[in-house]
Amino acid sequence: MPVPPQFQKDFDAALAVPTYSNPLDRWPAYVDGSLQTIFGKDGILGPEDLAPRFADMMRLRFPRSMWSAAGVDKRHWSGLGNVLHLGQKFRLVLSVADPLDPDGDPAWRLVREEATYEGSARRPWRAVQIRGLPPAEQAAQDKKEAARVRLHCTLDRKARDAADPEIRSIVAAMQAFDRDVRFESERLRARLPEICYGRRLAEISPILIETHHRLGMRRDEIKAWIWALKMEQIVLLGRYAQPNLHLRRGGLRRGDPQPAVPGVLAVLTASMGPPPQIAPAILSNGEIPAEDADALAGLAF
Structure with missing residues (x-):
C-alpha cells in the first residue's frame, strides 16, 4: 500500500528537508535507536509498514x-520522513526497490541489525560510532574510547576514596541519634542488598559506609548517594525534634509523652552555641511624639 495521498506531500517534504533536528552530539544515537525500534527484526519495510510502527513508538515515548x-x-x-532522512544522513538506512512492488514507492532497508551509534560510556550526551567505520578508523576509535574509559574509571575511583570521610561522618551522626532506626525509604533501599531491608542501622552501617565502593559508583552517583544519606539524616533529626509524631512500627504514637531527647534547638545550640540575645527597643514617654501619645491614649481601655 503506498503512502496515503493526503499525507504524501508531508512525507516527501520531511524526507527531502527535515522539519526538525537536533545539534546535540547524541542525536545520531537517538535516531539509530528509533530506527532499531521501528524495524525490529525486519530488514526491509515500506513506508506503509513503517508509519504505524513510528506512531506506536512515539505514543509510548510521549504519551x-x-x-x-x-x-x-x-x-x-x-x-x-524526518527519521528516514536522518537515517540516510547517518548511513543507517538505504532506499531500495520494494521486492513486492518494484514499480511502486521505494522501501527502506536497515543497514545493520545492531546499533551503529551508542551513547558514550562516560559522556551520555555524546554519541560514538561503534560500527561501520573503516578498519583503521574503527581501531583508532576503539583505542580512543578505551583510553577515555580508563581515565574516567580512575577519576571515579579517586572520588569514591575521597567520599569515605563524609559518608562515615553522616552514618556516625545518624547512629548517635538512633542506632535502632530501620530505613524504609527507596532512597536507600534501592542501593542496598535485600538482606538489609528491615534491619537496624547499627547492623547495616558497615554496608552503608561501603556501598559506593561495592557498587563502583561514578562521580554523579556518589553525589546522589551522599544526598540520599543526608536526607535520611534530616528525617531522623526531625523524628527527634517531634518524637510524639513518630509513627513507625513499634515507635511512639501521637499523643504519647515525649521522652527526654534533644530537640532541634538543643542540637543546634550544642553544635553552634546559644543564639544571640537581642534586647528589645524601649521608648520612654519623653521620646514618643505628642500626636502618637494621644493616639495611644485613645486606644487605652
Whole structure:
C-alpha cells in the first residue's frame, strides 16, 4: 500500500528537508535507536509498514503530547520522513526497490541489525560510532574510547576514596541519634542488598559506609548517594525534634509523652552555641511624639 495521498506531500517534504533536528552530539544515537525500534527484526519495510510502527513508538515515548493521537496522522508521516532522512544522513538506512512492488514507492532497508551509534560510556550526551567505520578508523576509535574509559574509571575511583570521610561522618551522626532506626525509604533501599531491608542501622552501617565502593559508583552517583544519606539524616533529626509524631512500627504514637531527647534547638545550640540575645527597643514617654501619645491614649481601655 503506498503512502496515503493526503499525507504524501508531508512525507516527501520531511524526507527531502527535515522539519526538525537536533545539534546535540547524541542525536545520531537517538535516531539509530528509533530506527532499531521501528524495524525490529525486519530488514526491509515500506513506508506503509513503517508509519504505524513510528506512531506506536512515539505514543509510548510521549504519551501525553502531540504524538499521542490515535492512528497515523499527518504529524506521524512527517515524523517518519524526518527519521528516514536522518537515517540516510547517518548511513543507517538505504532506499531500495520494494521486492513486492518494484514499480511502486521505494522501501527502506536497515543497514545493520545492531546499533551503529551508542551513547558514550562516560559522556551520555555524546554519541560514538561503534560500527561501520573503516578498519583503521574503527581501531583508532576503539583505542580512543578505551583510553577515555580508563581515565574516567580512575577519576571515579579517586572520588569514591575521597567520599569515605563524609559518608562515615553522616552514618556516625545518624547512629548517635538512633542506632535502632530501620530505613524504609527507596532512597536507600534501592542501593542496598535485600538482606538489609528491615534491619537496624547499627547492623547495616558497615554496608552503608561501603556501598559506593561495592557498587563502583561514578562521580554523579556518589553525589546522589551522599544526598540520599543526608536526607535520611534530616528525617531522623526531625523524628527527634517531634518524637510524639513518630509513627513507625513499634515507635511512639501521637499523643504519647515525649521522652527526654534533644530537640532541634538543643542540637543546634550544642553544635553552634546559644543564639544571640537581642534586647528589645524601649521608648520612654519623653521620646514618643505628642500626636502618637494621644493616639495611644485613645486606644487605652
